[in-house]
Amino acid sequence: MKPEILMLRGLLPRQTAQLDEQYVCHRLDLADDREAMLRDVAADVTAVITSGEIICGAALMDRLPRLGMVACFGVGVDGIDLPYCQARGIAVSNTPDVLTEDVADIAIGLTISTLRGITAGDRYVRRGDWQHGPLPLSTRIGGKTMGILGLGRIGKAIATRAEAHGMTVVWHGRHDQPDVQWQRFPDLAAMAAAIDILMIACPGGPATRGLVSREVIDALGPSSYLVNISRGSVVDETALVGALVGGRLAGAGLDVFADEPNVPAPLLDLENVVLTPHIGSASRETRDAMAQLVVDNLDAFYAGRPLLTPWPFS
Ligand code: 8YV
Numbered sequence: 001m002k003p004e005i006l007m008l009r010g011l012l013p014r015q016t017a018q019l020d021e022q023y024v025c026h027r028l029d030l031a032d033d034r035e036a037m038l039r040d041v042a043a044d045v046t047a048v049i050t051s052g053e054i055i056c057g058a059a060l061m062d063r064l065p066r067l068g069m070v071a072c073f074g075v076g077v078d079g080i081d082l083p084y085c086q087a088r089g090i091a092v093s094n095t096p097d098v099l100t101e102d103v104a105d106i107a108i109g110l111t112i113s114t115l116r117g118i119t120a121g122d123r124y125v126r127r128g129d130w131q132h133g134p135l136p137l138s139t140r141i142g143g144k145t146m147g148i149l150g151l152g153r154i155g156k157a158i159a160t161r162a163e164a165h166g167m168t169v170v171w172h173g174r175h176d177q178p179d180v181q182w183q184r185f186p187d188l189a190a191m192a193a194a195i196d197i198l199m200i201a202c203p204g205g206p207a208t209r210g211l212v213s214r215e216v217i218d219a220l221g222p223s224s225y226l227v228n229i230s231r232g233s234v235v236d237e238t239a240l241v242g243a244l245v246g247g248r249l250a251g252a253g254l255d256v257f258a259d260e261p262n263v264p265a266p267l268l269d270l271e272n273v274v275l276t277p278h279i280g281s282a283s284r285e286t287r288d289a290m291a292q293l294v295v296d297n298l299d300a301f302y303a304g305r306p307l308l309t310p311w312p313f314s
Helices: 013-022 034-044 082-088 100-116 118-127 153-164 190-194 214-220 236-246 265-269 283-303
Strands: 006-009 024-027 045-048 069-072 089-092 145-149 170-172 198-199 226-227 251-254 271-275
Touching: 006 034, 013 024, 013 283, 034 045, 045 283, 069 283, 082 089, 089 283, 100 118, 100 153, 100 198, 100 226, 100 251, 145 153, 145 190, 153 170, 153 198, 153 265, 170 190, 190 214, 190 271, 214 226, 214 236, 236 251, 236 265
Parallel strands: 006 024, 006 045, 045 069, 069 089, 145 170, 145 198, 198 226, 226 251, 251 271
Antiparallel strands: none
């Protein structure tokens, strides 16, 4: 009897084939009638595949009496009710490390594009505006101070890239890291007042919801920029949009939003905002490695071996 897995999202074709060989996979995301599928399969499901942006909460997991594992396609596990999993002894895995470099590349790409006007320049050329004169001058990234909110693996990969581009790096995080060479600001608003670019690289979830508040955005001020490659939930999006529309922030590079795939309409008209559709980890190579980790973790779970990348419940 093949184990039965409930999939809240698909993987890549290569890993889908691997899964189909060993497991019975129920694609809840593709079901015409989700209720009917759950009624049919819930009693036999022993693992769930999800990703950080998808809600995998108590309401769903309560219906899966034999659930033993939640495998997350992504490093962020904010969509998963972790206290619930811990209380029920449900193992959780995620996909750290394999996406770090790609996410850091997009973080720096958004920074350069926002400050130097790459996407604005692209629109300028396509509209034919170049015929009437040059694009207004931009501002250089070298010499700027980048404040990184969240100095984990991705934050550190961004920091080394930022330094390579001639920026000064400072950071804010809940816990000091004595072995880190960059200056830590214990207070986020104080850091915001001292930097040119706020780079948001912390995890999402309840602990960071709304951390980049109106006060923090005001502290950044009209000559500073905000870049977010983490989660939309970390930022007070209403305050952010208000500051951008009102010219109280110089610009923003945003890969993540509070209600994806919906992007606040006022942002669509702003030339100083670069918008990408949550592509931090979206290279073929990285997505392949992420999907493989999902499969390898599931295989380990069903073989009774330790997970490769377990979520470290504390
Ligand atoms: C998504 C991400 O998981 O790793 C994360 O936390 O946000 C991304 O890698 C990816 O977009 C899959 O949905």
